[in-house]
Amino acid sequence: MIAIDTIQETAERLMEKAAIEIPQDYLDGLRTMADTEDGDLSSFVLQAMLENYEAAKQDRRAMCGDTGCPRWYVKMGNEARIEGGPIALEAALRRATAKSTNDIPLRPNRVHPLWRTDHDNNVGIGAPEIEYGFEPDGEWIDLVTVHKGGLFGTDYRMLFPSDGIEGIKRFFLDSLVAFGKRGLACQPAIIGIGLGGSKDTCMVLGKRAACLRTVGSRNSDPRIAAMEDEFKELGNSIGMGAMGFVGKSMVVDCNIEVGYCHTGGMQMSVHAFCLSSRRAVARIHADGRVEYRTDPEWFTDYQRRETVEWTPPQSLSKSA
Amino acid sequence: MDTAPKPQQVRLSTTPSRADLEALKIGDIVYLDGLLYTAREGVYKKVCEEGSDLPLDLPAESAANFHCSPAATVNPDGSFNMGAVTATASFRFSKWIGPWIERSGARIIIGKGGMTSKDYREHFVPNGAIYLTTVGYGTGALLGRGIKQVKAVHWNKELGLAQAMWVIEAENMGPFIVDGDLAGNSLFERENARIAANLDKVYEGTRPAVLRRFGETDDRSDEVIG
Structure with missing residues (x-):
């Protein structure tokens, strides 16, 4: 049984780490881009960003003033039990x-879409989003913010x-060119x-490809x-x-995720996870141990499974 | 790749003289000293549309308007806790910027991504104002280090912490880059034009979508297929 106090304490620590510490994979990717960038x-800008990550860690202050919209991904091993259950x-x-x-x-970004009511705490209707995933084995839960x-x-x-691959490329370029101008996408981005x-x-897959996979x-x-x-x-x-x-520093990395779709269509979404790619992960074990990391390891073979445990009815004509 | 002369790096008062601003060219790097205040759509609506009185003496106290919502809280004892500050995209405030500059006497508008050179020519140049963009955009921690003191917050009860008018004392706060100078030039538009020259080549081998969308055509009688 995982104690609810442990969950809350871990979640608070994750909120802080996400806001302040740039994940190592993103930092390594940005350093590589800074080394090869030849536009003055x-x-x-890239050098200023590298200094900014250091300043944030030294001062323990958020790396960006727009601290984004906090959300949660919870993944549970099949044997995980939580004190108080999912409501707690x-x-x-x-x-x-x-x-x-x-x-x-953090900046209290979350407001009502019409009345602009701000509770000054990033909590409201549907906020923060909490999404779930499951894995076949284990008594642990992974918290990802x-x-x-x-x-x-x-x-x-x-x-x-x-539309084919040529159409996919066109929409990819359109998105980058449209939002890259004046740096509105806060590139280089994942x-x-x-x-x-x-x-x-399709939107969920693209967002998770940007936010839950590493450089x-x-x-x-x-x-x-x-x-x-x-x-x-x-x-x-x-x-x-x-x-x-x-x-030439636009894409620090590109991650693609797919899902089976209607036979007539090919939905496509594009998402940019910015220069302050805020993500933090912890695994809480049944015995109360907490391990922090930055790779969500979300897309396992289980998440991408495409088969079903089911045997189609045997056709009589086939055996005949 | 860029053949322009190396940009200069300067410290600038938030109550600058005309000569201070005339010395700046697009691409210059600026660090600010003095009082600046945050104001965005909430404050603009309140002042420019509803006619509310300004809560401080502008531009005498500050001629620098930051398009910003800080990551900040007000403590129970009335003191402030401000960590990181970063600009928000300025183009959305185009409809208010003319009336606001005239009302507030602002000479330095600080934000994300600049505004159009049309806005610069129509509203900035006649009023002797320049535009500074933040860098990154995510140097919130570096900018946070440039905050000497949070002096006040106005209208936080009615507008919320994100839209409130924060008054900040800056010391060597930066870096910022000059996007709009007193001649109405825009650094972003210069860069866009250079990049546009390469776009046909990048798009080679791609194909327009089979199903188009309104917006790609403004002809509403168009079927947008094929």
Whole structure:
């Protein structure tokens, strides 16, 4: 049984780590880009960002003033048991979000869409989002917080099989060029692409590709992994760098996730996880041990499973 | 790649003289000293549309308007806790910026991503104002280090902490980059034009979507297929 106090304390610690500490994979990716960037202005921006990450860690202050919209991904081993059940879990995550917003502090970004009511704690209707995943074995739960920022850089389009890879490339470039100008996408970014599913799941896949996979990771399907390499290179060939200045630092990495879709369609979404890619992860074990990391390890073979434990009825004509 | 002369790095008062601003060119790096205040759509609506009185003496106390919502809280004893500060995208405030500059006497608008050179020519140049963009955009911790003191917060009860008017004392706060100078030039637009020259090549081998969307055509009688 996992104690609810442990969950809340861990969640508070994760909120702080996400806001302040740039994940190592993103930092390594950005350093590589800074080494090869030859646009003067874009280079200046990347150096300033590297200094900023250091300042944030030294001062224990948020790395960016727009601290994004805190959200939670909870993954549970099949044997995990939580004190008070899922209702207590959600209450603890909401408390941790509000308390950390006040304590760190974070910017109280969340408001009512119409009345603009701000509770000054990043909690409200549907906020923070809490999403779930499950794994076959284990008594642990993984808590992942992502504080995704940005009103710019995300788009969706219904494409069709006849659009093909050329259409996918066009929409990818359109999204980067449109939101990269003036640096509105806060690039270089981790670009997540969702392909397939339905409109809603396509958006979820793309967002998770951006936020729950690390720089340097590759899809387990080698043909999709090759597309990830190709799209990263394509994005960096636009001629646009940090802040939309001349340069080649647009895509720190490109992650693609897919889901089975309607036979007539090919849904596509594009998401940009910005220069302050805020994510933090902890595994809480049944005995109360807590292990912190930065890789959500969300997309396991189980999450990408495509088979069913079911045997189709045997056709008589087949055996005849 | 960039053949322009190396940008200069300067410290600038938030109550600058005309000569201070004339010396700045697009691409220059600026660090600010003095009082600045945050104001965005909440404050603009309140002042420019509802006619509320300004809660401080502008531009005598400060001529620097930051498009910003800080990561900040007000403590129970009335003191402030401000960590990181970062700008928000300025283009959305175009409809208020002319009336606001005239009302507030602002000479330095600080934000994310600049505004259009049209806005600069129509509202900034005639009033002797420049535009500074934050860098990154995420150097919130570096900018946070430049805050010497949070002096006051106005209208936080009615507008919420994010839209409130925060008055901040800055010391060597930066870096910022000059996007709009007194001649109405825009650094972003110069860079966009250079990048645009390469775009046809990048798009080679791609194809427009089979199903188009309104917005790609404004002809509402168009079927948007094929």
